[in-house]
Amino acid sequence: MKTAVIGLLQSGKSTLVSAISGREVPPMGTTVIEEAVVPVPDERLDWLTEKYSSKKTVHAAIDCLDVPGFNFADEYGRAAARRYIQQLRTAELLVLVIRAFGDPSIPPYGGSVDPERDLEDLKTELLLADLELVTTRIDNLQKQLKKPTKTQSKDKAELELQLKLQAAIEAEKPISSVVETEAQRELVKSLGFLTLRPWVIAVNIGEEQIGENIDIGLSDADRTPVVQICAKIEQELAQLDEESRTEFMADLSITESGTKKFVTSCYVALGLISFLTTGPDESRAWPIKNGTKALDAAGKIHSDIKRGFIRAETMAYSELKELGDEKALKAAGKIRLEGKEYIVQDGDIIDFRFNV
Numbered sequence: 001m002k003t004a005v006i007g008l009l010q011s012g013k014s015t016l017v018s019a020i021s022g023r024e025v026p027p028m029g030t031t032v033i034e035e036a037v038v039p040v041p042d043e044r045l046d047w048l049t050e051k052y053s054s055k056k057t058v059h060a061a062i063d064c065l066d067v068p069g070f071n072f073a074d075e076y077g078r079a080a081a082r083r084y085i086q087q088l089r090t091a092e093l094l095v096l097v098i099r100a101f102g103d104p105s106i107p108p109y110g111g112s113v114d115p116e117r118d119l120e121d122l123k124t125e126l127l128l129a130d131l132e133l134v135t136t137r138i139d140n141l142q143k144q145l146k147k148p149t150k151t152q153s154k155d156k157a158e159l160e161l162q163l164k165l166q167a168a169i170e171a172e173k174p175i176s177s178v179v180e181t182e183a184q185r186e187l188v189k190s191l192g193f194l195t196l197r198p199w200v201i202a203v204n205i206g207e208e209q210i211g212e213n214i215d216i217g218l219s220d221a222d223r224t225p226v227v228q229i230c231a232k233i234e235q236e237l238a239q240l241d242e243e244s245r246t247e248f249m250a251d252l253s254i255t256e257s258g259t260k261k262f263v264t265s266c267y268v269a270l271g272l273i274s275f276l277t278t279g280p281d282e283s284r285a286w287p288i289k290n291g292t293k294a295l296d297a298a299g300k301i302h303s304d305i306k307r308g309f310i311r312a313e314t315m316a317y318s319e320l321k322e323l324g325d326e327k328a329l330k331a332a333g334k335i336r337l338e339g340k341e342y343i344v345q346d347g348d349i350i351d352f353r354f355n356v
């Protein structure tokens with residue numbers, strides 16, 4: 001479950017990744033892609049840990065790539081950006097960090113702070129990277145179709161689709177606007193198109209902009225999630241203990257943790273939900289794609305549990321919290337015995353019964 005954090009030079013990507021992962025900010029000007037593990041905040045786990053006196057608490061996690069900043073101002077920068085972009089093709093989610101903070105000690109990209117322009121520049125570059133891929137693919141398919149291969153009909157269908165993708169990009173529309181069916185997705189999956197991925201836009205605001213609504217020029221029709229976050233403050237908050245953090249947040253009139261909101265948006269954009277397991281050993285959140293069946297959820301824990309699956313004893317976290325304990329849930333008939341085909345819901349607490 002890889003997420004790539006990208007953006008123009010000095011937009012605050014590394015600061016943001018540090019805020020959400022807790023690791024140190026790497027030195028400025030680094031030219032390597034750094035990896036960080038980002039725990040997904042989940043207060044349900046804290047509650048369960050306390051309730052069941054669990055020795056360990058294990059959060060769901062997202063792998064995050066901190067990609068060096070793009071600089072499209074010259075040929076050298078463009079070439080470097082293109083190399084980085086090639087390495088993003090395996091990422092399942094792109095986070096676009098856009099600078100809105102105005103700190104004059106950090107010279108802004110392009111000579112001025114302009115979130116709308118920066119977002120346009122980034123989008124254009126991602127579209128161009130996909131266009132290059134589409135064009136090459138079309139060439140190859142056309143050559144291939146001249147030969148009597150076994151894959152003729154599939155290649156024809158793909159060529160037709162690729163030509164549509166090309167037209168979309170030329171009209172500055174993302175590939176996701178054309179790919180509608182699962183079959184189409186399957187046809188182009190291996191190419192790793194960047195504009196087919198879900199995106200989250202992180203608008204990096206300054207401390208003085210907290211509470212303001214920054215316009216980044218998106219239309220209402222654009223459904224890309226946008227989160228405003230002050231990366232620098234969040235990074236500082238992440239270094240504090242619980243008590244000082246609460247105090248500092250109150251001082252700044254921040255009511256909700258920005259990192260929590262941001263990481264949750266990424267989790268949702270990745271199409272993930274969590275099922276939970278709990279007990280004296282550990283309370284744990286397991287990330288699964290929304291729509292996963294109980295049998296496959298069992299396989300996330302261990303292949304043996306999947307192989308010997310009998311049933312999933314399931315309770316909803318919200319009901320457990322409301323009624324207080326398992327006994328009360330049982331009395332209310334709210335502990336369910338679910339089979340292999342059951343579609344697991346976010347917040348299900350599951351005890352898998354299995355036999356090997």
Ligand SMILES: Nc1nc2c(ncn2[C@@H]2O[C@H](COP(=O)(O)OP(=O)(O)O)[C@@H](O)[C@H]2O)c(=O)[nH]1
Nearest residue numbers: 009010011012013014015069101103205231232
């Ligand atoms: N004032 C202010 N400075 C920030 C903010 N976010 C990042 N910076 C500063 O901007 C500079 C570049 O940040 P960095 O995270 O390294 O940017 P990157 O090149 O996108 O990884 C650093 O000096 C950060 O301290 C912010 O929200 N406010």
Ligand SMILES: [Mg+2]
Nearest residue numbers: 013014068069
């Ligand atoms: Mg950086």
